[in-house]
Amino acid sequence: MSHGKLREEKDCLNCEHIVEEKYCPNCGQHNIHTKQPFHFLITHFIEDFTHYDGQFWGTMKNLFFKPGKLTSTYLEGKRQQFVPPVKLYIFVSFITFFLFAVFPPFDINFEGKGKTKLFSQKDKISEIQKAINDTKTKEKLTKEDSMYIAKLNSALTDSSKINQIERTLDLDQKLQDNEVTISDNNFVNRPISNKLAELQKKGYKKSEILTGFIETTIHNLPKALFIYLPIFAFILWLFHNKKRWWYFDHGIFTLHYFSFLLLSLLFSLLLYKITEYSSIPAINKFLYLGIACIFIYDVIYFFIAHKRVYQTQKRVSLIIGFITLWINYFAFLFLVIGLAFISFLMIH
Template sequence: MSHGKLREEKDCLNCGHTVEEKYCPNCGQQNIQTRQPFHYLFTHFVEDFTHYDGQFWGTLKNLFFKPGKLTSTYLEGKRQTFVPPVKLYIFVSFVTFFLFAIFPPFNINFEGKGKSKLFSQKDKISEIQKALNDAKAKEKWTKEDSIIIAKYTPIITDSSKIDEIEQTFDMDKKLDEDEITISDNNFFNRPIHNKLAELQKKGYKKSEILTGFIETTIHNLPKALFIYLPIFAFILWLFHNKKRWWYFDHGIFTLHYFSFLLLSLLLSLLLYKVSEYCSVPFINKILYLGIFCIFFYDIIYFFIAHKRVYNTKKRVSILIGFLTLWFNFFAFTFLIIGLALISFLMIH
């Protein structure tokens, strides 16, 4: 906890009670000076956020290497030894997605340069001019070349027709392989079709639409995981004794399990990023092996934790584990699809 300079006075500044040692016996506030050195702000933040006295690191150690122990300990009533489940999940989630935002694991810009952007009118003029020059440069004009020359020459030479660029250019892009078309003959496809038409009318390319779609989906992923927590706990509740295990118990198990998944995801990201900057093949193989081992450990972790927490017979635990993961796979897939559709419709 905080190591600020203690006050000589023994009255609590919060409630007025007498403080015999460091903390007020009535309200629990630490009896420290109201003014501290500047570095105290940083150390206070780090210590309070990570419980630098050992609680935080002990929690991470048990979370990663002793599946199910944190949940069992918490449900037994021993709740001062480790970081509370909600605080743990929020912290791990924040760090994981913060680092993912700074160091994305893959390039989601399908054009390989810059960020996705709308075609400006100047960009369209340049493309029209290039298409026109390419057509005129050919020794023998095809029917398509003649159409391009006849259609684009008046626009380039007559500035008064500059407003026709967007309409003409967008209509011609429907013939391009970059165009996306979806039938709008049913209730579900119609919003997607309308959104595609809106984006393409604004000048978005296929690659730009896909980039924006993935960016928005990744941005909303933390929200999706947070929404899915009670669903995961509910599925656990369905497969266990309702009198012995409360929904609250499954919620604690879920928070610890998802914290582990995010932690393993973060560790995999760090190993992958190191491999990107490492030019030694042997070391890269070790790093990739480490990522594979983490992925394999993610799979068996749930079964180990489930067996230790719910204390069921081995075969029963494995069966319930498979059924739980199977139901969660479909439920989470459904949630991701819904999230993807919402993310797509949110693209501007």
Template sequence: MSHGKIREDKTCLNCGHQVEERFCPNCGQENIESRHPFYFLFTHFIEDFTHYDGQFWGTLKNLLIKPGALTCIYLEGKRQKYVPPVKLYIFVSFITFFSFALFPMANVNLDDEKDDKSPSETHFFDKMKSSEVKKIIDSIKTKPILTREDSVSINALSALSDSSKTGGLKKALKMDKKIDTDITYNGYKTRKSYDSAVAKNPSFLDFIQIPVAHKFYELKESGVTKAEILKNLLEKSFHNLPKALFIYLPLFAFFLWIFHNKKKWWYFDHGIFTLHYFSFLLLNILFVFLLVNLTNIVNVGAINTLLYLIITFLILYSIAYFFIAHRRVYHAHGVVSFIIGVLLFTINFFAFTFLIVGLALVSFMMIH
């Protein structure tokens, strides 16, 4: 509720009706003074989004600890007490991605490294002690028969152990090197040879492969390093992620619509469930993101262990949340709800993975 001063004049500035109390009975506009101090812009903005009277905090509480409760309440028609689903999703998206912009997106440092790093600049892979890696290698070697996968694991862990001694992940992956001239795309070293081969043997996937191949050869010829490519890919993917999530909203609701009674549940109902679930996911991602960044600041073993336990719990809770909310909203039998939930989870996993791959391709094409 706004805390603006009520006007002495009881005539509504919007429609001209008489206003007996705070709000006009005809148009609903608040009858407060139209001129305010400058700080009112900021307080009004916060009130509009958080509903200072408790609406926002009640919504947040139900969203986080009562899976499906907000959707049930909204579909029952009780919509005044809580923040509307669309407004909630937009606000949570804004807060989440604004927080991402304020803090580093990844722990892996791809810039030039110095050997005399301070403890605060030590990254995740640097924190792994070589002795711990050797213990894992030794445990694998104790097997009576080593498989091909065991050999690959030993080589990978050995490389990781060596990289922690010599300067980290960057040196292990040679991220400071340019794309080698011997590296090919589909077996072709140059754009000319690739275009010639495509002209002779066209494919229905050429509309995807040709632009990607041309971008690969462009980056190869310009002398871009692997670190620069990865850094740009992460940045572009990050900026495209809100668009991807927004695009996926109706698709998630569509899968819900397929698996439920068309007469009992409208597509609108599934949309409300989707908005609430995605709002929760964004908040959960935000909490995990902040906790991971906190583990990079705090170097106390016991506290870091506690933080990692909380992160693990949040990840597991985000999965369990869907099944609990699904059963609570759709009132299905426990076994039936679980089976449908597993099918929906599997389908959405592959569908979202496909979308992420597409996002990565778009991000790669935007690198320059």
């Protein structure tokens, strides 16, 4: 894979220094032509990140199997051996966001066995008309049939009656059974109850609203991790020696740990998506076991990385690790739920 065609001229286009070989000895710019084919954008990005000298693959190997090694090496001043932490996190975030968009964890806008069907107003009108036609095909109409048809015809002329007629058609369960009752006696519950009422008027059931909320929450995980980066580092800073460990050091630890978390989240998503296409129970059980193992490793990883980076006694490291991990767990959970509610309230 080529970095691009070299220029015959030996003057650097960036600083005008003399270029003896491929790179400018003054500024480091590659002495290639400014005009390149479109595929150069892709190849250049891949080459620059992986370097093909083992830097990228060495980073991935240590990130997964040697918790804390990347952070320790970086803080020791050996910063050319692996991909820089900020660059690593940006790349991992991009891949995670992209694949989450391509392979969403849930899809509630479809029909099928075991799936949720969202009925629009138009769908319900079609179902009512079908019920009328099916009733009229009977050889002999009873008094109840005539009343039933009259009721359906009345619903067709009054859209406000469509939700009420659903229980007659068994399209959905009774709306009264599906309504979510939330007290609106404060500024938090009031907008939520208003949004729930709005969605139910549009024909959404309780189960559909809950599924949508869960979907939104999972989609917000990568965003929440990015927002939570400085908070996680700050909590680490609170529980460690301020003279020995600066906030910068905790930031590097956080970037590496969150890069690992994003990749583990991505692998869990891919395993979950495979279960949707697999009809073999044994394979699905194995995949679910793999997802569970990933989440367990996420927790164990933190303690191993913490012990390796901060070089504290095992007991002290465990105590500090448990405290910081629990504080971060509840704080992060609060952030994720908060983002999910904000996204929920913005649904149209």
